[in-house]
Amino acid sequence: MTSAVKVVSRLKPSLPEFHTRQMRKEFYTKFCHLPVSATGNTVPPHILRAIYRELTLDATADQNKALDERVRQALLAEDSDLVTDLRHINPGRPGDTFNDFFENLHQKVEQMVAADERRHNVEHMATYLSVRDLKEQVEKDLEPGSAIPSESSILYAFVPKNSHANTAKLYKSKIPLQFKIQTRQLRVSHQDDHYCSAVFKYIRQFAIKFRDCCKLLCIDDKAKIDYGEPGMAVSSGVRGKKSIVPSNVSLSALDHDLQTKGSVTPSVSLDVSIPESIDDTFYRGKVSVIYKDSIFMPSSPWRHATEICQMLQASGEVPPLVILFSDGGPDHRITYHAVKLSLIVMFKKLDLDMLVAGRTAPGNSWVNPAERIMSLLNIAAQNVAFTRSEMNSEMEQIIKSANSMSEIRSKAEKNPRLKTSWIESVQTVIDILIERTKRVALKAVPFDCPTPSDLADVKAFEHLVKEMVDGTLQQGQYQEKHVSKKADYMKFLEDHCRQRAYMFQIRKCQNINCCRPSRSGITFPWVPDPMMQVDKNHYEPFEKVLGTDTNESDKPSAKNTKTSVVAEQMQGIRNAGLVGQNVRRTVACYECGKPRCIYAKKSLTSREARTLNRMLEKLDYTCVCIIVPEDDTLHGIVHTRLQMDCRTPVEFSYYADNTPIRLQKDICCYCASPNSEKDAEELAKFKVVLPICNDCKNSGKPIIKRNPKKN
Template identity: 40%
Template sequence: MRRDFRDRFSLVCKATPSVMNEMYRHLTGDSSVPGTGIEKAVRERLLVFLDSQNSDLVYDMRTLHHDGEKEKCFEKFFEEVEKYINEYELKAVDDRRHGLVSHLSVAISVRDLREQISARLPNETPIPSEEWLRLQFMPKNEVFHSAVNYTGRFPLKYKIQSRQFNAFHIDAHYVSAIQMYLKDFVVQNRENCVLLSVDDKNHIPVGEPGIPIASIYRSKKAVTHSNVLNIAADHDTASKCKLTPSVTLVIDIPEESSGDFYSGQVSVSLKDTIFEPSSPLRHVAEMRKVLGLTGNLGKPIRVIHSDGGPDHRVTYPSVKLGLIAMFLLDDCDYLLAVRTAPHQSYRNWVERIMSILNLALQTVAICRSTMSADMEQILKSLSTMAAIRKTAQGNDSFKDELMGSLAEVKQTLNDLFSRLTLKGTKFNTEGAASDALMAELWDAIQELDSTVLKSDTQSKQLEKRPKLKEFMDHCTVSRKYFFLIKKCGSASCHICKPPRLSNFDSLQQFPDPQPSREDSNKYMAYSEVYGKETTEEYCPSLKTMLSPAGDDAPQPCKMTAETIRDFVKCTECIKPRYKHVLNIM
């Protein structure tokens, strides 16, 4: 029967006899013992391939097809893995817990482990596929049928060391149209344009000496030793030092607006939250630094996309000053900064990089090194970042020692981040922008208007600076969700410099979304509004704020603990929901 089955279907299906025999066994439930040892070995490897469903195993299976020397072709690689695991145990395991506690994972992923071991071996050494390496680990669950495919050669397995709340905003559709316009604009000017997506990752707590703290709030699986516990102090343990990664994605602009905008060069700047706090001027300095490293600093059109945090919100005067400083210092012809709607930060391209960074932070616990006894005593008496900064102002040695105690932690995290990739492109890691780079930007503002002060953080204050106000009225367009700086194009203008682009006249003001004539629930295409004078009168939140309300219009009610008088429990989520609100407006 098996022979008839193989002869019948071999006419219409190209498959080896071993595959045909396995198909027969699977369909008929045949459990007969293989006739020879070779047939048994072939069947075992075929079952591994079928269970794994990974085509990368084809190379490994063919390489291991014969006994003898070929059977040991990956032996050098696996020996190096053994050495690597032994080195890991020495540096990552807590000796006080008898070798059962670690603060660092063996590798970020199987791919990362394979790359690390390959880098330690000569170029001609045979390297197994990621799937074959994974099958050398301990099985995830010993009772699963797939556990028979694991060899258990290395005591490694995945261990765990989702949340995202997306609230709706009335301007979500409106801002989506702005983002579509942005894509069309950068594609239209891709030869002379650079597109950046920027954001700050949530801070990373740094434990006190001897108390490593989990680097992220929620951990996922990572490769670690199967006989070692991977634990650390919880993230909410008291910590006085924190690090903030600022992430910049220089996007490879596709040829069409429907193309892939999630590719390019990622740069991570790790900053000390106490002495290197995030600010609009520091972010601009870091963006210029990244542009210089990627060779895009000279492009005359610059587009920046962010989630609208306090350091990137284009309506803030401090953010506008930073963007104007960049525009003046780099002699840009066109600078556009766009932000997402509130609660819609996931629309920012660089936001997807944060999940990749989390791979490097899985099961990593960090703590700073010990300072001198006097400095540790000073730090122990300080409870807030403001107090630490105030003390450091009159004590330079205290600041230097505290920053020095974080140097090893920064180096560890930078090494982890530099091993990450985005579509084959490795991440860059940089330090925080220096005071000299920020001073260079501030000098550009002072050259424009020497009366501007760093304390000018309100629009009313900027309006009192005559030369700055003249420049902003002449060259800038301020909207709720984007800020545009554009030269006028006149060679004789005394306010802005002559344009660098030969086709500058074709550059028009960035348009505001306008409702479609056919369907008011949709917005016009970019080609219909580009080059026309538009306003933000159709922004839903502005329409709500500006719409007249009569005497009979319902008054808004503030829902707080003081105004809620009764509540009921939801039958689905068992959470309280307000039942009656006292109107006090």
């Protein structure tokens, strides 16, 4: 027998051993419930692991390295006191510590779960913006000194979104709340991306250089927020983040295709806390959000300038240097004379030593720090459905037949009481937005919601253009054809301004008969234009070009001779496809008033036509603009010709006989004046001759024609 044991001992190290996870699992399952004492205590897991390892020579990795090593030491030393389980003396947190908090929260949740008039368990608004906000809202209703759980404790009291996930075991399902979501986002490239990034860097370095007497404002308009008619809650359209709602309701709203009569426009301004170094962040400062009714308080350069002046004056002493940076939308496009004039009036009214206005490249609004504010502002407006309050029966009957903003405005001209009633009706939506917005903060600085400027203040501000700039300017007539011969205005631009595609600068001159004395005592230099280094890969440092005579010669779009290639790339279709038979409708340019054709390869469906109508109703179109953003449902379906600006005549496609929509074909191709005629002599020589009015013809503009007739 002894010899047999010796043989087995010698062979045992060379024999293969087989262990599976199932074998180990079955061992634990069989013996983990066996009581080891009269108290009923079972075998601890670490003891079972040690037994299994010793009996089977299992060499898998330790599950709890420190504890398993202590067990091995206890076995080798034959001293069980080396391993002591102290968990039985830890009673844990008393279960009723936060009872008051969770009972109060439970009552609030029950109040939130209200039945919709058409569906039950439908919530139109996310009451809480975040777990932190939930904690603060519940804490307000508790007695002082009540026990308040941490944010993580509140979170794990929620219902798990996926009960089968491994993390679901952390949730207690104590409160019927969970995160639910509604999503979308975009970016477009442009050949001037790098150039505009250099422009913005120069502007920031300029602000840092004069930070003691400078204010940098980043401004932008957020997408309009829709609201429904009384009793019909329409989604705000903001999704992308989960919201806290009761677990037994669905977060929903009416279909987004529902026609809405109005909207609310949020104007965002970030008063940047200018850092000491260009490497530090510019995403700091005070955020102001102004909510305006889009129908009777439409955005315009004059309204923006009026509200900026009021905010600067309300903040205390106005600094001598003000810098504005925007995405270059129609109300901020510094190449438009209406925008230039509004900035000049602001410059003179605030008695600034210098004003700098910059903008991003087309489609690159994400560069603007104010655009990053939108993600925070979305917290207040996300997953919410709004409805305006009901007016009296007479006003509701008048508004019933109006299906667009322009129709509501025209009805308000006939019935002045309609405007007041409408603004009071919409104020309910604005009050909710203001209350929710003030609960949002940027780096612990709460958002502010100033009151929008009255229409009388805006008109008074615009009227100053005749007093401060040029007395011959006509209010509302700010196109190139109207201002090109205004001598005082043109002289001011020449003496006090520096005009660029992406920057517009105004500063005082040294003539005391023209400008007031400098408030800062500093002669500010122009913000320089980016100039390429010798290697043509990078732009010169700011310090090297500051104070030198620079120009736009290194702007890519100025050097690109093949504009058609760039236009086709941006518009998403070749110019050969933009023909008369593909014209589906027209849109008038906000700046020049000329009709521009909207093309589509196929006829638009009823849903696509409704979507296009709503978009054109809410947004102002200008020449050279992309008609729909990249993330829109109509992107790639409808197009406009980008290879033209406000100086470009009306397209040939507009006058084509095969245009499938009815158009007024007798308008002047230069100024869009009606009742214009085609030249009879040219018509005898060419197949296609565009109409021209007498004023344009007498001013020497050529007659546009093509396709000569063969004899």
